[in-house]
Amino acid sequence: MIAAAAAAALICLDPGHGTPPAIGRQVEPVGPGSKTTKIKDGGGAAGEAAVVLAIAKRARALLLARGYRVAMTRTGPTIRLGDGNGNIARARFCNRRHAALMVRVHANGSTDAAQHGVSTLVPAWHRGWTDDVYRPSLRAGRALQRSLATTTRAADRGVVRRGDLTGFNWADVPAVLVETGFLSNPSERRRLQSGAYQQRVARGLAAGVAAFTARS
Numbered sequence: 001m002i003a004a005a006a007a008a009a010l011i012c013l014d015p016g017h018g019t020p021p022a023i024g025r026q027v028e029p030v031g032p033g034s035k036t037t038k039i040k041d042g043g044g045a046a047g048e049a050a051v052v053l054a055i056a057k058r059a060r061a062l063l064l065a066r067g068y069r070v071a072m073t074r075t076g077p078t079i080r081l082g083d084g085n086g087n088i089a090r091a092r093f094c095n096r097r098h099a100a101l102m103v104r105v106h107a108n109g110s111t112d113a114a115q116h117g118v119s120t121l122v123p124a125w126h127r128g129w130t131d132d133v134y135r136p137s138l139r140a141g142r143a144l145q146r147s148l149a150t151t152t153r154a155a156d157r158g159v160v161r162r163g164d165l166t167g168f169n170w171a172d173v174p175a176v177l178v179e180t181g182f183l184s185n186p187s188e189r190r191r192l193q194s195g196a197y198q199q200r201v202a203r204g205l206a207a208g209v210a211a212f213t214a215r216s
C-alpha cells in the first residue's frame with residue numbers, strides 16, 4: 001500500500017451577493033443563538049455581484065495552479081446552496097469542507113465618490129462565535145491585505161474587525177472579507193471591470209492565501 005499524499009489545503013471562495021431579491025430580503029440571526037437578525041443580502045454595490053464573481057474565478061484558477069483545492073459558494077450569477085441561501089449557508093458551505101480559509105470577495109460602494117482603495121474585514125472577537133477563528137482570521141486578513149495592496153497598488157485602507165457580519169459569526173473556519181475597491185469611484189470602477197485589474201486582484205488574493213497557509 002502506498003501512503004496517500006497529504007491532502008492539499010482547501011480554500012473556500014465566496015463571491016458576495018447574487019441572491020434573488022425575495023431571498024435577500026429574508027432575515028437570519030447574526031450569530032448562533034442570537035435574537036438579532038439581519039437581512040441575507042441587500043444586493044451590494046451596482047455591478048458588484050458580477051465583478052466579484054469574475055475576480056473569484058480568476059483567483060480559483062491561480063489557487064488551483066498553486067496546488068490548492070478550491071470550493072466556491074457560487075460559480076454563476078445566482079447563489080444556489082439550498083440551506084436558506086443566506087450568509088449562514090455560505091459559512092456552513094465552507095465549514096462542512098473544513099476549509100483552511102474562507103475568502104469572501106466583495107467590492108465597496110459609497111455615497112462619496114472620492115472614496116477609494118482596498119481593505120480587508122476580519123471577524124471581531126466574540127466568545128462562542130469567533131473565539132476559535134479570531135487569531136488565524138486576523139493573520140490571514142493581514143496577509144491578504146498586504147498582498148492585495150501590493151498587486152493592485154490601490155490605497156491601503158487596512159484591516160478592519162467586524163462583529164456584525166453574519167457570514168463571520170457562523171464561520172467555524174478562518175474567514176476574511178476582501179473589499180477589492182470602490183465601484184462608486186469612477187476610476188476604480190473602470191479598473192475593477194477590466195480583466196487586467198481583476199487578474200491583479202486575483203494574484204493578490206492567491207499570494208495572500210499562500211503567505212497565510214505557509215505559516216498555518
Ligand SMILES: [Zn+2]
Nearest residue numbers: 016044106107
Ligand atoms: Zn458586497
